[in-house]
Amino acid sequence: MTSLYIRNIGLLATPEGDAPHAGKRQGMLRFARNAAVYCEDGRIVRIWEGEHSAPPAAKIIDAGGALVTPGLCDCHTHLVFGGWRQHEVPLKLRGASYLEILRSGGGILDTVRHTRAASEDALYGRASVFLDGMLRLGVTSVEIKSGYGLDLGTERKQLRVIHRLRQTRTQELVPTFLGAHAVPPEYEGDADGYVETLCESVLPVVMEEQLAEYCDVFCETGVFDVPQSRRILQKAKALGFGLKIHADEIDAIGGAVLAGEMDAVSAEHLIATDEGGMDALAHGGVIAALLPATSFYLNKSYAQARKMIEKEIPVAVASDFNPGSCPSYNLQLCMNLAYLNYRMTPEEILTAVTLNAACAMGRGGLCGTVEPNKRADLVIWNCEDLELLCYRFGSNLAKTVICQGKVICSEKPA
Ligand code: NIG
Ligand code: FE
Numbered sequence: 077m078t079s080l081y082i083r084n085i086g087l088l089a090t091p092e093g094d095a096p097h098a099g100k101r102q103g104m105l106r107f108a109r110n111a112a113v114y115c116e117d118g119r120i121v122r123i124w125e126g127e128h129s130a131p132p133a134a135k136i137i138d139a140g141g142a143l144v145t146p147g148l149c150d151c152h153t154h155l156v157f158g159g160w161r162q163h164e165v166p167l168k169l170r171g172a173s174y175l176e177i178l179r180s181g182g183g184i185l186d187t188v189r190h191t192r193a194a195s196e197d198a199l200y201g202r203a204s205v206f207l208d209g210m211l212r213l214g215v216t217s218v219e220i221k222s223g224y225g226l227d228l229g230t231e232r233k234q235l236r237v238i239h240r241l242r243q244t245r246t247q248e249l250v251p252t253f254l255g256a257h258a259v260p261p262e263y264e265g266d267a268d269g270y271v272e273t274l275c276e277s278v279l280p281v282v283m284e285e286q287l288a289e290y291c292d293v294f295c296e297t298g299v300f301d302v303p304q305s306r307r308i309l310q311k312a313k314a315l316g317f318g319l320k321i322h323a324d325e326i327d328a329i330g331g332a333v334l335a336g337e338m339d340a341v342s343a344e345h346l347i348a349t350d351e352g353g354m355d356a357l358a359h360g361g362v363i364a365a366l367l368p369a370t371s372f373y374l375n376k377s378y379a380q381a382r383k384m385i386e387k388e389i390p391v392a393v394a395s396d397f398n399p400g401s402c403p404s405y406n407l408q409l410c411m412n413l414a415y416l417n418y419r420m421t422p423e424e425i426l427t428a429v430t431l432n433a434a435c436a437m438g439r440g441g442l443c444g445t446v447e448p449n450k451r452a453d454l455v456i457w458n459c460e461d462l463e464l465l466c467y468r469f470g471s472n473l474a475k476t477v478i479c480q481g482k483v484i485c486s487e488k489p490a
Contacts, residue, residue: 084140093447111126147215155206157191185261212474220241222255235287323346335362336359337356354389
């Protein structure tokens, strides 16, 4: 048995429970001062408030009076990919839009070419490096989407990489199938034909081989429309996948409404979502996974987080790490952007990047809070309170990251 005792926690801040928090509850945390946390075999066992002596034989970590929170959960990434897309930035600065670049065979399709050409080992090595970087930033669980293959062989290759990462990493990783990320060149002008192939030949194999837990669709102008997205999600649901939707990233074409209709666990992006879309999310109990670094990088407006919270929609915040619309996996930066641009409170933001994000990955019972029986995923921060954490930006404020009870890294004071 390995045990760990984290003492001298100035402020322990955590949401509580296994289910997503919405409305006022999103900003309600448990605060424990002068606290200590005891973990055994990768799980949290007890939390004490006030002085307490260390259990015998436990490895002791002194938090030095700092802020401690649950490990961060990133519920939306595309982190297995080949190549980068730095050549798109000048195009973008000259006025080309994200969808124009995609329509001309670049964007996602450029990454598809690189991902098809890359070996499984190369993709695995690269993704491991990204996950190491995320861990140093305090991210202890991560959802990872496929979607840069768009053919069975390459989608499988990406999903196998995620599978191997799950076996070798201490971070909790959740695989999502995103075969409907773009129409591949082989089906140019025949999106319906590609949807048919996905439904009849690809989704059943992905389920049979247990390569993904969730199915996602990029429901967007010029990509997959609502009837096509619905068809894929209906098939996925019938096969037993949980559902996610890239909805209303650029245009509000009905993705959020579809998420509500299909009982998706989460609708993601929602930059352009209108009143009707928000009502559908609220009604369907769908988590809004908001991606502020993508708004920043695409020079777009920011999702209406305050309105969503008012409407009792549980809000999660994630990175969207990918080589096009967000070449950064820094979830701390997303917290800063959520503070300034969504006008969420530091308490709401903590819930958004812990419990609500864990629930958007189907892991609400496993991680996202500091409570007995949850995974021992914690971050000791280089600051004393949540306000400071959301205010400072551009440097890594994670001092010590504990992932499944393992002390993974200790940073010098930021
Ligand atoms: O969530 N919009 C679709 N998918 C990603 C971008 C992928 C890419 O550009 O490579 C997103 O923004
Ligand atoms: Fe995305």
